[in-house]
Amino acid sequence: MVNPRTVRLAALGFAAAVALTACAESQRDSQDEGGGQTGGTLTFATEGAPKLFDPFFATDGATFRTSQQIFEGLIEFKAGTADAEPALATKWDHSEDGLTWNFELREGVKFHDGSEFNAEAVCANFDRWYNQKGAGQSPAVSGYWQDNFGGFSDGATPSLFKSCVAEGNKAVVTLTRSTSKFPDILGLPSFAMQSPTALEQYKADDVQAQGDSFVYPEYATDHPTGTGAFKFSKYDEANGTVELVRNEDYWGEKAKLDKLILRAIPDETARKQALQSGDVDGYDLPSPADWQGLKDDGYNVMIRPAFNVFYLGIGQKNVPALRDLKVRQAIAHAIDREGLVKQQLPEGSEVAENFYPKTVDGWTDDVEKYDYDPEKAKQLLADAGQSNLTVNIYWPTEVTRPYMPNPQDMFGFIRGNLEAVGIKLNVVSKPWNGGYLEDVDSGKADLFLLGWNGDYNTADNFIGNFFSDPNNRFGTGNSPWGATLSQEIQAADSEPDEEKRNGMYEELNKKLKAEYLPAIPISHGPPAIVVAENVKGLVASPLTDERFDSVSLG
Incomplete structure (x- = not known):
């Protein structure tokens, strides 16, 4: 079964719009009561174009970015x-x-x-x-x-x-x-x-x-109707560009901007260049390597809290050897997680010991750690009779994720670790929204790079999302403990007593690392969002849930 939760943050690879210039031109000089200038058009570069505009049918981050302004x-x-x-x-x-x-x-x-x-x-x-x-x-x-x-x-x-x-x-x-x-x-x-x-x-x-896709009705493509501070105006699908206008009848404080343009530019370097040229007023997920340079040039780089996890998924559907705990433990010991965090992720990133950050209830440090130990990894593979293990490994192209700022480099690092302990890899790379997620969710990948940026502050949003259904991307239903894990997750989620529930999650986290190990949690990394100096009032969200009704152009 395809689990579309992994697709929530998917980005469609549309070309950048070319007709948008003078994006920050103010149309009024009036001041709102809070002192911020009202009026004008702000153009913000997103990492992908929306799939549709009905949020109930949405699974991609670009659609959610748009719908959060409308609904x-x-x-x-x-x-x-x-x-x-x-x-x-x-x-x-x-x-x-x-x-x-x-x-x-x-x-x-x-x-x-x-x-x-x-x-x-x-x-x-x-x-x-x-x-x-x-x-x-x-x-x-x-x-x-x-x-x-x-x-x-x-x-x-x-x-x-x-x-x-x-x-x-x-x-x-x-x-x-x-x-x-x-x-x-x-x-x-x-x-x-x-x-x-x-x-x-x-x-x-x-x-x-x-076929394998879906055709959505007119409502989802042209008539999204909510109560939010912005209203849908039009969508240029060829350029992946959405135009929203202020809702003059909004029940609360009205948006300061006249218009908000959300413009899809899948390539991070192209997003940066668009900001530097003045074609856009801000963009999402700047590369950590660019943070200091952007700050030095006067841009406002806002670093979000790391409310996410990056992991190496282990599929247990296709290769019987991966159902052996010793083999999965060998893979865990083969990965230099501290080295990856230091070399590939921005300052403030941490090695992940649980499948969610420590700010979420039920987190515990009392879990199996799997320190980097290539020799132990080789020994575990030998003990399992898998010194010549061959698996396929998937990594995504055409994407930047909050937990995975540079997929190619992060994959290269992990690939080197795995090959160093004798694991033979058949490498498969596909566009994030062009086959990668579909293959991973349908169980074609033996090993794969993925992660999750939290939706809300509960343990179930992480491990419940990952492992509650035995027919998940990890193929846990192929292991004797898959159904038990699902039952344990639902029991913890259903426990009304908060203290008891948190204790159940602590025990689950211990078992996930010591007994089950359906994936290797690797890191928590803080993503950023950047805007021009004259953009005021944007509040960075750990949920990547920014709303633009409070934003004005100085």
Whole structure:
């Protein structure tokens, strides 16, 4: 089964737009009440173009970057943090068993089409997600729902969601079990509130399978309708360029910019050159090697907290030898993780000992460490009868990820480590969104480079995302412990007592390193975002969740 969560940050390789110049020209000189200049157009270079504009069907970072400006959820994450706070819901409470949640809603909010946001609209969104049919149930289409809520109303797979009922200005959501990730998951772009009127008018759920891909309806391509501070204006698919305009009827403080242009430039060097030439006002994921030079040239380089993990995945589907713990331990001892962090990653990066950063509850230092020891790696391979082990290894091209700033160099380092202990490698490189993720998720890769930038601050968002389904990219269902691991992850997530739950995650982290080892956690690296000196008000997010409504041009 393809697990589209890995595709969340996928970037499509569209050519850069060439018609955009004079991107920071101010159209007004007026000042807002906070002292920041209002008006003007800001152009921001992203690492890829959006796949579509319906966030419920999205799996790629470029779509989420766009939808975060157009849509809002019941909750959001406080700027600069991974902490949930009110958004379209002003407050919420829940029953003692964690199954019933009452969301009081913000009044006076309208969708971009003028229709009213209310409790009926909230339940219409939940019901839409839960009642997907046909192609809408494909993991490649509604993967975020399936990874967070499970199944659909047809009952083929159990679902976390049970019902939503409108009671005046309150939406009452009932779950089938307690979970550590609720309500934080409602801050994800996939679960933003969309206009029921527009969804119906433009047949939003009419997704059609076409071979291995999907054709999306008019709503997803031309009519995304939310409540956010920016509205969708137009999209130049040939250039991967999205134009958003200020929502003059926004319920809160209006955006300072007249327009926001999100321009796809997949190549990091090209993004830097576009900033230096003045064609864009900022860009995402500057190379760590460029940070100091950009600072010296007067640009504002904002370094995000390292809310991520980079790992070497080990597939257990194709090569029986990889189901042997000794072989996986040999691979772990073969990798010089400290050397990779020092040589390949920016200052502030750390060697990863767990599959998520230490700021997340349940992290523990009391885990198997797997120090760099090539001789021990060779001995373990010999003990397993695998001194002549041959595997394929995948690494991605045409991409920059927060946890993987230079995939080619990081792969080269790991390749050298593995070959030094006698492992023979068949190397496969494919574009990130041109076959790499599909091959990894379908189990074709024996070893692969991947990682995860957290969506919200729970352990389940990391290890639950990775290992809860035995039919995952690691092929853990092919090992005798795969089903047990899945059960242990769900048990921890469902434990309502926080102290007990954290203890369960600590034990899980120990077992993941000592007994299971489905992958090798390597590093946590702080990604950056850079803007021109005259760009004010942007707050860097550990979730790469920046919103531009607070941004102005000085």
